[in-house]
Amino acid sequence: MTIGDAAEASGLPVKTIRYYEEIGLIHPGRCANGYREFSSADIYKLTFVARSRSLGFTIEECRTLLSLYEDRSRASADVRNLASGHLDQIDLKIAELQAMRRTLADLVERCRGDDRPDCPIIDRLAEGGEEHTA
Amino acid sequence: MTIGDAAEASGLPVKTIRYYEEIGLIHPGRCANGYREFSSADIYKLTFVARSRSLGFTIEECRTLLSLYEDRSRASADVRNLASGHLDQIDLKIAELQAMRRTLADLVERCRGDDRPDCPIIDRLAEGGEEHTA
DNA sequence: CTTACGGGTTCCAGTAACCGGAGGGTCAAG
DNA sequence: CTTGACCCTCCGGTTACTGGAACCCGTAAG
Numbered sequence: 001m002t003i004g005d006a007a008e009a010s011g012l013p014v015k016t017i018r019y020y021e022e023i024g025l026i027h028p029g030r031c032a033n034g035y036r037e038f039s040s041a042d043i044y045k046l047t048f049v050a051r052s053r054s055l056g057f058t059i060e061e062c063r064t065l066l067s068l069y070e071d072r073s074r075a076s077a078d079v080r081n082l083a084s085g086h087l088d089q090i091d092l093k094i095a096e097l098q099a100m101r102r103t104l105a106d107l108v109e110r111c112r113g114d115d116r117p118d119c120p121i122i123d124r125l126a127e128g129g130e131e132h133t134a
Numbered sequence: 135m136t137i138g139d140a141a142e143a144s145g146l147p148v149k150t151i152r153y154y155e156e157i158g159l160i161h162p163g164r165c166a167n168g169y170r171e172f173s174s175a176d177i178y179k180l181t182f183v184a185r186s187r188s189l190g191f192t193i194e195e196c197r198t199l200l201s202l203y204e205d206r207s208r209a210s211a212d213v214r215n216l217a218s219g220h221l222d223q224i225d226l227k228i229a230e231l232q233a234m235r236r237t238l239a240d241l242v243e244r245c246r247g248d249d250r251p252d253c254p255i256i257d258r259l260a261e262g263g264e265e266h267t268a
Numbered sequence: 269c270t271t272a273c274g275g276g277t278t279c280c281a282g283t284a285a286c287c288g289g290a291g292g293g294t295c296a297a298g
Numbered sequence: 299c300t301t302g303a304c305c306c307t308c309c310g311g312t313t314a315c316t317g318g319a320a321c322c323c324g325t326a327a328g
Contacts, residue, residue: 004304014305019286033294035305044260051259056234059285069256076253080245083255087242090235097228100190104221111214119210121217122203125185126178138275152277153315167323169276193314 003028006038010046017046025049025063057086137162140172144180151180159183159197191220 006028007014020026021036026045029037038046045066052062064082068074110120140162141148154160155170160179163171172180179200186196198216202208241255 075249077247079253079255080247084242094231108218113211113214115209119213121213
């Protein structure tokens with residue numbers, strides 16, 4: 001398979017696949033003409049990484065997951081630890097975003113949004129104050 | 135004020151303040167010895183930007199907010215539009231993360247996490263399947 | 269006077285995870 | 299023989315900083 005086929009099969013952009021090779025996530029072979037040659041195992045790994053990335057794992061976490069995937073003797077606890085650590089990070093991120101959201105939504109709501117210059121959003125950013133509601 | 139004082143006053147790291155000058159967010163003066171000299175207006179802007187960043191606005195959005203802040207004749211609607219657009223983005227991000235979280239939490243829960251190799255998380259990443267619950 | 273120290277300065281490189289484009293080779297079809 | 303769709307490598311840019319090297323400044327102590 002050429003890189004274009006691999007892209008189609010894995011759902012990843014061609015550029016991304018080249019990048020993944022560059023950083024050593026995959027090691028496709030080469031044809032006589034210099035084109036990359038993807039085996040079905042390569043496609044498998046690409047798909048695996050694509051799914052992991054879509055769940056928010058970093059590239060380095062994907063690298064670990066791949067090695068866990070390839071290590072048929074590893075304990076499921078290893079995988080679970082990685083995943084639940086990542087889950088905690090997601091929870092943290094969600095909480096941060098929700099805090100932001102609350103403050104911002106409150107400000108937007110209080111802003112008339114008309115053609116007059118008075119604006120609670122700007123006032124808040126300029127004057128400060130830790131509380132988003134009084 | 136020196137950059138160290140400005141850092142203390144605004145809560146931003148020294149490095150970040152230099153960076154903000156480099157990209158033209160602020161324009162502090164210079165003393166005879168080459169040190170940056172921060173006016174109270176500079177501190178104000180730094181604090182403004184720090185608060186905007188903490189609400190998740192990008193640097194470019196901060197730049198716009200700053201100009202809106204300095205334009206005393208702008209309509210509050212301009213600010214509100216920017217803020218509510220940003221709010222939408224936050225909502226989107228939260229939704230994405232929650233979807234991730236659901237899938238991942240489900241997998242983690244189903245993984246025994248013991249010393250045996252069988253692991254639904256890896257299986258799912260390897261075998262695929264769009265649904266996170268059957 | 270020298271030394272040390274805690275500021276400040278510049279510039280360079282690196283981070284995460286790619287994307288876009290230039291410039292050029294390859295292959296199958298018409 | 300040319301066209302067009304692929305493929306290749308290499309370079310630069312993205313976001314918002316952060317760390318480090320190498321060097322200046324000002325003051326206080328020995």
